[in-house]
Amino acid sequence: MAVPSLYAARQSHPKKRRWHVVQSLFFIFVFSLAVFVFLQSSFFRVKAIKVNGNKQFTKAEVVALTGLQQGLNIFKANLKQAEEKAVLHPMVRQVEIIRDLPDTIIINLTERKAIGLVAQNGNFIVMSEDGCYLSKVNNLSNINLPIITGIDLGQAGPGQKVADGKLKTALDYLMTMPENIRAAVSEINVSDLNNIRMFTIDKAEVRFGDAKRIGDKIKLYQEVINQNYQNRIQYMDISYRGSPVVKFIEPKKQDKPQQ
Structure with a gap:
C-alpha cells in the first residue's frame, strides 16, 4: 500500500487555501452587489419629509429652503448641503436634518425670533x-x-x-x-x-x-x-x-x- 509522501501533502494545502480565498472574494462580491442593488431600490426612496419646530414657516416653505424632495434615494440626499441652504434664510437660526430609514427625512428647525x-x-x-x-x-x-x-x-x-x-x-x-x-x-x-x-x-x-x-x-x-x-x-x-x-x-x- 502506497503512502503519500510528506512533500505531496504539503503541496496540496496552498491550492486549497487559494480556492477558499477565491470563494470568499466571490461571495463578498455577490453580497456587496446585492446590498448595492437593494440600497438603490424603491424601498429607500423618500416617501415622507417631516418638519419640526416651524412656527413662522409652513412645512412646504421649510422643505423648499432645503431643496429636498420626495422620490429621491434617501442615501443620495445631500443632507449637509440641504442644511447649508436652509440657514441662508435670515429667519433660520439652526437646522438639523436626519435620515429615518427606510424612507423618511426629518428636518429639525430652530427659527430666529x-x-x-x-x-x-x-x-x-x-x-x-x-x-x-x-x-x-x-x-x-x-x-x-x-x-x-x-x-x-x-x-x-x-x-x-x-x-x-x-x-x-x-x-x-x-x-x-x-x-x-x-x-x-x-x-x-x-x-x-x-x-x-x-x-x-x-x-x-x-x-x-x-x-x-x-x-x-x-x-x-x-x-x-x-x-x-x-x-x-x-x-x-x-x-x-x-x-x-x-x-x-x-x-x-x-x-x-x-x-
Missing part, C-alpha cells in the same frame, strides 16, 4: 434675539415690537449679525423680560450704557442704569407694575440696589368753580 426694531435711513430694521438683521420694514402698523434707539447698524444687511455692544445690551434686557412685560415696551435707549432707559406704551420711564444685574432689575420692575398703579407712574429708577424709586404723575388740579 423678532425681538426689536432699529431705525435706519428712514426705515426700521427687524432684529432677532441673537442680533441678526432679519428684514427691513417701513410700516409699523402691524408690528408690535419695541424700538431700540442709540445704536448704529452701519452697513449691515439681511442675514448678517450685528456685533455691537449697545445692541447686545438692549437685547439682553428685552430677552430677560417675560413676553407680557416686553409687549408693553415702546422704546429702550442704550445711547449711554451707564444710563439705559426704557419707555413703556403708557409713557412711563424706567431708569435701568448700567448693564449689570439685569435679572434683578427686571424682577424689581415686575414687582412695581404688579402693584396695579393704573398708569400713574411718571418714572421708575431701579438703577441702584435696594428699593426702587417711583415718581408718580401729579394729578391735575381741578379748576376752581367760578363764583
